Amino acid sequence: MADETTTTPRPLGRPREERADRAILRAAIELMAAQGVRDLRMDDVAARARVGKATIYRRYRSKDELVTAAVSALVSEITVPDTGSTRADLAALMQGAVEVYSGSVEAGVMPSLVDAMNRDAELARSVREKFLTGRRAALRAVLERGVERGDLRADLDLELALDVLGGPLFYRLLITGGPIDRRLADGVVELLLRGFAPESRNPTKEDAP
Amino acid sequence: MADETTTTPRPLGRPREERADRAILRAAIELMAAQGVRDLRMDDVAARARVGKATIYRRYRSKDELVTAAVSALVSEITVPDTGSTRADLAALMQGAVEVYSGSVEAGVMPSLVDAMNRDAELARSVREKFLTGRRAALRAVLERGVERGDLRADLDLELALDVLGGPLFYRLLITGGPIDRRLADGVVELLLRGFAPESRNPTKEDAP
DNA sequence: CCCTTACGGAACCGACCAGTTCTGAAAGTC
DNA sequence: GACTTTCAGAACTGGTCGGTTCCGTAAGGG
Numbered sequence: 001m002a003d004e005t006t007t008t009p010r011p012l013g014r015p016r017e018e019r020a021d022r023a024i025l026r027a028a029i030e031l032m033a034a035q036g037v038r039d040l041r042m043d044d045v046a047a048r049a050r051v052g053k054a055t056i057y058r059r060y061r062s063k064d065e066l067v068t069a070a071v072s073a074l075v076s077e078i079t080v081p082d083t084g085s086t087r088a089d090l091a092a093l094m095q096g097a098v099e100v101y102s103g104s105v106e107a108g109v110m111p112s113l114v115d116a117m118n119r120d121a122e123l124a125r126s127v128r129e130k131f132l133t134g135r136r137a138a139l140r141a142v143l144e145r146g147v148e149r150g151d152l153r154a155d156l157d158l159e160l161a162l163d164v165l166g167g168p169l170f171y172r173l174l175i176t177g178g179p180i181d182r183r184l185a186d187g188v189v190e191l192l193l194r195g196f197a198p199e200s201r202n203p204t205k206e207d208a209p
Numbered sequence: 210m211a212d213e214t215t216t217t218p219r220p221l222g223r224p225r226e227e228r229a230d231r232a233i234l235r236a237a238i239e240l241m242a243a244q245g246v247r248d249l250r251m252d253d254v255a256a257r258a259r260v261g262k263a264t265i266y267r268r269y270r271s272k273d274e275l276v277t278a279a280v281s282a283l284v285s286e287i288t289v290p291d292t293g294s295t296r297a298d299l300a301a302l303m304q305g306a307v308e309v310y311s312g313s314v315e316a317g318v319m320p321s322l323v324d325a326m327n328r329d330a331e332l333a334r335s336v337r338e339k340f341l342t343g344r345r346a347a348l349r350a351v352l353e354r355g356v357e358r359g360d361l362r363a364d365l366d367l368e369l370a371l372d373v374l375g376g377p378l379f380y381r382l383l384i385t386g387g388p389i390d391r392r393l394a395d396g397v398v399e400l401l402l403r404g405f406a407p408e409s410r411n412p413t414k415e416d417a418p
Numbered sequence: 419c420c421c422t423t424a425c426g427g428a429a430c431c432g433a434c435c436a437g438t439t440c441t442g443a444a445a446g447t448c
Numbered sequence: 449g450a451c452t453t454t455c456a457g458a459a460c461t462g463g464t465c466g467g468t469t470c471c472g473t474a475a476g477g478g
Contacts, residue, residue, distance in 0.1 A: 035328075036324060036328065038247055038324070039328075111324050111326070111327040112324045112327065114320050114323045114324060114383045114384065115245060115247070115320050115321045115323060115324035116324075117320070118245065118320040118321065119244075119245065119248075124386075128384070128385070128386075132384065132385065157392075157396055159387065160377070160392075160393065160396045160397070160400070163376075163377040163380050163381060163385065163387065163393075164373060164376070164377055164397065164400060166376075166380055166384075167372075167373070167375075167376030167377035167378070167379065167380035167381075168369070168372040168373055168376035168377075169376070170376065170379065170380050170383065171375055171376035171379050171380065172372060172376075174323045174379065174383060175323065175337070175375075175379055176337070176341065177333075177337075178368065178372065183366075183369075184369065184372075187366055187369045188369070188373065191373060191400070191401070191404035191405065192400070192404065193404075194403060194404040194405075194406070195399075195400035195401065195402075195403040195404030195405075196400065196403075196404075197403070
């Protein structure tokens with residue numbers, strides 16, 4: 001502990017300005033949201049961050065590396081809600097997602113990210129980790145608790161349930177252009193609760209062969 | 210009518226080879242599916258179609274025009290099924306969608322199309338028209354018939370229902386990479402039928418405040 | 419004060435690619 | 449056979465952009 005070189009590998013010369021660190025990432029994200037990942041130009045990032053291009057390349061070896069770093073900087077902490085009501089917990093998570101993807105940054109980046117993910121498996125992994133894993137884990141926890149509580153049927157397809165919750169939102173964001181609002185969030189939750197409700201007492205199997 | 214120049218504006222010189230027409234569109238689509246819309250190179254299209262670049266530019270003024278034409282050539286006729294069962298009709302349409310988007314061409318093109326749509330409103334309109342409108346209209350018809358039949362509640366949110374049917378498929382295709390198979394199609398249909406079933410007789414409103 | 423590294427800015431290079439133009443030949447009409 | 453338009457192929461042009469390098473300067477440690 002007396003020797004700080006073990007914790008800090010002894011930087012030499014002028015230290016890097018962390019102001020530049022932040023400005024670069026911020027500029028990259030904003031430009032990505034505005035013009036897409038592919039049309040992101042390093043010259044533009046440098047100009048908007050008020051930074052020389054060399055300053056960027058001292059931190060990131062390539063444009064791809066910058067893009068990955070900028071995406072990774074878009075972390076949002078997600079906690080599992082626990083209101084006692086499965087409906088309220090699901091609604092809270094879904095409304096959080098609606099807020100994120102009706103905002104400008106994530107909504108703007110996502111379409112071009114979809115394309116970029118398709119030819120960069122590493123980026124795809126990273127994006128899924130940053131944007132999906134947290135919320136899906138939280139939703140999964142809430143769903144499992146709902147099953148234990150008897151609000152949901154025990155044999156529900158968890159993956160399907162997660163995709164039904166998230167799918168319509170991304171569908172509207174990426175394809176149809178439909179509204180991403182509370183009505184969507186609440187409607188999907190309501191549908192899921194009804195559709196995956198436990199067998200009441202009357203199976204109503206009049207549709208069988 | 211005696212003058213055929215009204216119907217045919219009298220072509221002069223060597224007529225265009227329609228073999229080239231087809232080869233160009235086919236090559237463009239295949240390359241778009243393989244490398245994405247943005248990485249489509251005109252030289253590659255010409256090479257694969259065994260055609261000179263001038264032959265392409267004689268037909269399409271720009272790369273964008275070629276892309277739009279190639280996408281438009283991906284038409285698939287969709288008819289409204291009528292088996293007498295709402296479940297079977299929905300399942301038929303969904304399985305059709307699964308077949309299309311688990312195939313290679315449409316699945317390969319879609320991710321880069323999402324990106325391209327985002328900055329070319331005209332292309333977006335065209336893509337929605339070609340890929341979405343038909344199937345959504347068919348689904349809407351089946352859903353409305355289901356309401357009339359009493360299989361679905363009368364006050365269901367049609368747009369939401371359509372997005373719940375289509376959303377999970379595109380979500381898996383574009384984001385999660387999850388399987389696009391019959392299980393998905395059937396699961397979504399089943400969920401929708403249960404979730405939008407008419408109020409039976411016992412509203413079970415124990416969740417109200 | 420000297421060393422090293424970082425800074426913003428600008429100039430530069432090299433690759434890539436859409437789009438154009440030129441070839442010599444082919445395929446139609448009159 | 450004169451004329452026109454097409455063909456496949458190749459060469460060329462011009463703009464864009466990732467990445468590198470060099471500048472004069474600033475900011476830290478010894």
